[in-house]
Amino acid sequence: MSEALQRLSDRQEILDCLTRFCRGMDRFDRDLFLSAFHPDAEIAAGPFVGSAAGCWDWAVPMHRAGQVLTHHLLLNHSADIAGDTAHAETYYQFAARNHPFAPDGEETVMLAGGRYIDRLERRDGAWRIALRTNLIEWSCLQPSLPLPFGDVPDIGDNGVTARDRSDPSYARPLLNRRAPRSP
Numbered sequence: 001m002s003e004a005l006q007r008l009s010d011r012q013e014i015l016d017c018l019t020r021f022c023r024g025m026d027r028f029d030r031d032l033f034l035s036a037f038h039p040d041a042e043i044a045a046g047p048f049v050g051s052a053a054g055c056w057d058w059a060v061p062m063h064r065a066g067q068v069l070t071h072h073l074l075l076n077h078s079a080d081i082a083g084d085t086a087h088a089e090t091y092y093q094f095a096a097r098n099h100p101f102a103p104d105g106e107e108t109v110m111l112a113g114g115r116y117i118d119r120l121e122r123r124d125g126a127w128r129i130a131l132r133t134n135l136i137e138w139s140c141l142q143p144s145l146p147l148p149f150g151d152v153p154d155i156g157d158n159g160v161t162a163r164d165r166s167d168p169s170y171a172r173p174l175l176n177r178r179a180p181r182s183p
Helices: 003-026 030-034 052-066
Strands: 037-045 048-050 067-082 085-098 108-123 126-143
Touching: 003 030, 003 052, 003 067, 003 085, 003 108, 003 126, 030 052, 037 052, 048 052, 052 067, 052 085
Parallel strands: 037 126
Antiparallel strands: 037 048, 067 085, 085 108, 108 126
8 A cells, every 4th residue: 555545544544433432422332432442541531531441431421411412523633643653633512412400491402612632553453542632622501492303203213313222323224214205
């Protein structure tokens, strides 16, 4: 493989690694989450500093208790790759539909953004995070609105959002169970 193609391949594998972290957290898929990190990785995220498994053990109960769902979104991404080590900066946005804790039962949406600053290492041919610093740079809280098309009778026939492997994104093969229509 040429040097240019190798750099493109490495960059894509690094981005795939970061995506596994996000999907693993959003779907509460521990194995997928941990597959983004080397076993000896260190993470500094908010008040937490420790291992990837320790971060999982801290973050998941917090997300279960506080949110109905979460989206970890990756944005601008740069990676400085030197052999089997890469330093990456990846902007992110975090969105969460919060449980209705307010006395009036109002549901809210939390938005936050920042950057993941990562040192990744390729070990045994696989890129994974060795060190992560999560820079949280802004946040806000908004009232929630009704979900668009939530009143369509068969809207859930192709599956509904789940924070586990019953989520439609895990379905193989993906099938359409809704009847054709053009409203």
